[in-house]
Amino acid sequence: MNTKIRLSLMALAAMALVVPPALSQEDPVTFISTQFNVVEEAERARAIVQAFGSGVEFVVSEEGPAIDLLRAEAQSGQGVQDVMGALHGTFPTLAGEDLLFDLTDLLADIEASADINDAYVELGRMGTEDFQYYVPWMQATLTMAANNEALQYLPEGADINALTWDQMAEWAQAMFDATGEAKMGLPVAGLIHRFMQGYMFPSFTGGMVTQFNSPEAAEMLAFLRDDLWPYVNPQSISYAFMNEPLLSGEVWVAFDHVARLKPAFDQAPEDFIAFPAPAGPAGRGFMPIVAGLGIPYTTGDVAAAEDLIRYMLSPEVQAQVLEQLGFYPVIGEVDVASLPAGAALQAAAVAAQSASEDGIPSLLPVGLGARGGEINEIYINTFTRVIIDGEDIQTVLDSEAERLQALLNETGASCWAPDPASEGPCQIATGGM
Amino acid sequence: MRRAKWTPYLLLVPSLFYLALFFLYPMTQAFGLAFSRETQTLSLRAEPVESAATTGALELQTEVVVLDRQQLDETLPNGGTRPSFWYLIQGTDLAGETVEGWASQRSIFIENRRTSETARVTGGEATREWTFEHVNRMLTDFRFSSAISTTLLLMVLIIPAQFVLAIIMALVLQSQVRGSSMFLYIYAIPLGISDLVAGILWFAIFTQRGFLNSLMVSAGLIDLPFIFIRAENISWMISIIVLAEIWRATSIVMIIVVSGLQAIPKDYLEAGEVFGASMWQRLRHIILPLLKPSLQVALILRTILAFQVFAVVIAITGGDILTVLSNETFRWYDPARFNNPSVAAVYAGFIMIVSLAISLFYMRAVRSQDEATKSAT
Known part of the structure; x- marks a missing residue:
């Protein structure tokens, strides 16, 4: 019983997190963002956004409540939110329910003076x-970070900007042999x-979904289990968050989101x-994470919302967002x-990663709508069952592939890069069913 | 007379209202979530308006051919307009019949609103139907059995230790030795700390660069920090959780036991002393039997709380490798994870049924003995 109450309370609390914009202002432009939910980040983001003009409200919210809010506004016809900023994965739901303006004209206008990444x-x-549906706003990715202490154990002849996973495993083993501690860390x-x-x-199979239970995927998991994990803390x-173990010296080499490495x-x-x-054998898989800005069609002031988006895409603001x-x-x-x-060190790594010749940019799952989180659980389960629980690799891959295929079929999601x-619907090549 | 007859019921009204609002209503909602599923079908219209007669229905994900389209100017709530499209589409319904009719852009995915000739059904009217699908998903989830066994293991390890400790602590307080009232404050400290903070505190003690390892390394007992929190040996993680939970939640049991002790008439204990009963005999034959009602309350409370253990586990283990039932409930509920309140509701219902069953068992088991001792005295 109490569990249920707690769930309802949690839902209520989540709704309460969407701070109602101040009513004293004269029809302010309201920017609702699912990003920068941490208090200090929200403060910094608010300062950047509010430099646009005095009448701008910057409101942060979790993804679920933000979507519910736009939905409710569309139903009531009374809209307060003017600009929606969120990760790519939030937009399929908004698009599916037809809650957003078409921004083709605004984008053409911005592109007249700025060169926006075409893929985004x-x-x-x-x-x-x-x-x-949205104008690209900002991007992030996940990279590696290392303590300078670790560099002396780098395998001979390895270029740190063009490592292979085999070299990474060798490196992790060398650190283990030298210090007696597993110095690589994974979140x-x-x-x-x-x-x-x-x-x-992607690094081993060239794909994220279609080769899910291929022999290459099995090889990848075997590598992870036998060659890398023994030397992972x-x-x-x-x-x-990997910044903490990096700063404490618990690990020397870590993989994480750039924003989560930033404090280090x-x-x-x-x-x-x-x-x-x-x-890996197939290339350098990496994941660009893109956030976008959309305009809910219940906005009270399209022109002001468009101006705010133009402002967010200006080089000065983009530089501030990167730095802060x-x-x-x-x-x-x-x-x-x-x-x-x-920040310069991180920026250089991000640039090197996205410019690498063997790079395989792998996008966040697209088109799964409200079930976008479910696909993550399939990959987490695969990792846990094979690496931690020691289950048979092919058995795990086949059973998780079946669930992955069911998810793709039920949501009708077509393949993404x-x-x-x-x-x-995207089909797993080696027979998911 | 009439009034007196109704008074008890009137007095019940506030609590009944409370129960209905905060227990019955959420429970029926959760029951609905757990055993029903939403399916969507798109009703095709004879004309491009929502109110027109239906000409057929199509399932989600049906591929359709676009025969005709119409662009309307939809008036927005703020007075502006935007283009809104209706499409005359043709597809095969569940019965295998070819159906044709109008649908709005909201219900279909179309690559190009102005030129594409095919589309896919993505929306429609929702209908609910009863299903055991969510129950099946819970039962077939590979974490389900480990969540149960870990939860029960924690319960079996924590509760007996807590009761022994709580009774000893209560007796210390009751003994009136010098400074015993100070113990009350010391014992009560963890009560003021949230379970998440307690978890983080114990994590900080046992983590690789934590207090314990720093102490042992600097004392020269070990050369390298020992890693307690590791998947290869989960008994360490279990031990840390047990320690944290005992530290955090024993005092609540103690408070119940103290109040029970204070309700025991001094005469019985004095009579026991007069007849030469030792401290142990008085504990065994007088205090414990008379404490049973309080112990029953504490036992039920602790068992229900044991099924809700969550934040301590998350803080110490990360929640993926070692999992408990309430963590699974949250994993399914969390919008960033499964985002499936239905399976979460099944988990919640499962936790409720198990706690209910155990509480009933306690009430029967402890009451019968209690009554037995009453009739004996």
Whole structure:
């Protein structure tokens, strides 16, 4: 009984987190964001957004309540929110329920003076040709970070900006042999699903979904279990943010989201270096994470909302967001030369990773709507069952593939990069069912 | 007379109202979530308006051919307009018949609103039907059995230890030795600390660079920090959780036991002393039997709380490798994870049924003995 009450209370509390905008202002422009939910981040983001003009409200909210809010506004016809900022994965739900304006004209207008990353513009169309659901806002990714102490154990002849996963395993083993401690760290209680989806699977199989239970995927899991995991700090199972174990010296080499590594680079830029994720037999899988800005059609002031988006896409604001919030620009005109030391290190690694010749950009899952979180659980389960519980690799891959295929069929999601485009629901090549 | 007859019921009304609002209503909601499923079908219209007669229905994900389209100007709540499209589509329904009719852009996915000739059904009217699908998903989830066994294991390890400790602590307080009232404050400290904070505190003690390892390394007992929190040996994690839970929640049992002790008439204990009963005999034959009603309350409370253990487990283990029932409930509920309140409701119902069954068992088991001792005295 109490559990249920607690759930309802939690839902209520979540709704309460959506701070109602101040009524005293004269019809302010309201920017609702699912990003920067941490208090200090929200403060910094608010300062940046409010520099646009005095009448701007910056409101942060969790994804679920934000979607509910826009839904409720559409039903009542009374809209307060003017601009919605969220990760790509939030927009399919909004698009599916037809809650957003088409921003094709605004985008063309912005592109007249700025060079926006084409792949992200394409993503913002959600698979359509003539409906721009969002304008790309900012991007992030996951990279590696290392303590300078670790560099002496780097395998001979290895280029840190073009490592392979085999070299990474050798490196981890060398650190273990020299110090007696497992010095590599993975965020198993954090973004381990991104590690599997965007890095391991693409690097070994070339795809995220279609090769899910292929022999290459089995090879990848065997590598992870036998060659890498023995030299990964066992306490990784409780790591959610890698900056803490990096700063404490518990681990020397770590993989995580740039924003989650940022505090380490801010506090001790002289101790750490950032570098691209290693490559596997198929290439260097990496995951760009893109956030976009949309306009709910219940907005009271389209022109003001469009102006705010133009402002957010200006080079100065994009540079401020990078420096203070750790999200990277989506336009080409940003000057990164004047960044603080730590941010510059990270920016260089992000640039090297996305520019790598063997790079396989792997997008966040597209088109799963409200069930977008479920696919992550499939990758987490795969990792847990094979690496931690020691279950048979092919058995795990086949049973999880079956669930993955069911999810794709039920949501009708077609394949997304790096898997080749599909007609209808994405199909696992080696027979998911 | 009439009035007196109704008074008890009137007095019950506030609590009944409370129960109905905060227990019955959420419970029926959860029951509905747990055993029903929403399916959507798209009703096709004879004309491009929502109110027109239906000409057929299509399932979600049906591929359709676009025969015709119409662009309307939809008036927005703020007075502006935007283009809104209706499509005349043709597809095969569940019965295998080809149906044709109008649908709005809200219900279909179309690559290009102005030129595409095919589309896919993505929305429609929701209908609910009864299903055991969510129960099946819970039962077939690979974490389900480990969540049960871990929860029960924690319960079996924590509760007996807590009761022994709580009775000893209560007797210390009751003994009136010098400074015993100070113990009350010391014992009560963990009561003021939230379970998440308690978990983080114990994590800070046992983590690789935590207090314990730093102490042992600096004392020269070990060369390298020992890693307690590791998947290869979960008994360490279980031990840390048990320690944290005992530290955190024993005092609540103690408070119940203290109040029970104070309700025991001094005469019985004095009579026991007169007849030469030792301290142990008085505990065994006078205090414990008379404490049974309080112990029953504490036992039920602790058992229900044991099924809700959550934050301590999350803080110490991360929640993925070692999991408990309430953590699974949250994993399914969390919008960032499964986002499936239905399976979460099944878990919640499961926890409720198990706690209810155990509480009933306690009430029967402890009451019968209690009554037996009453009739004996």
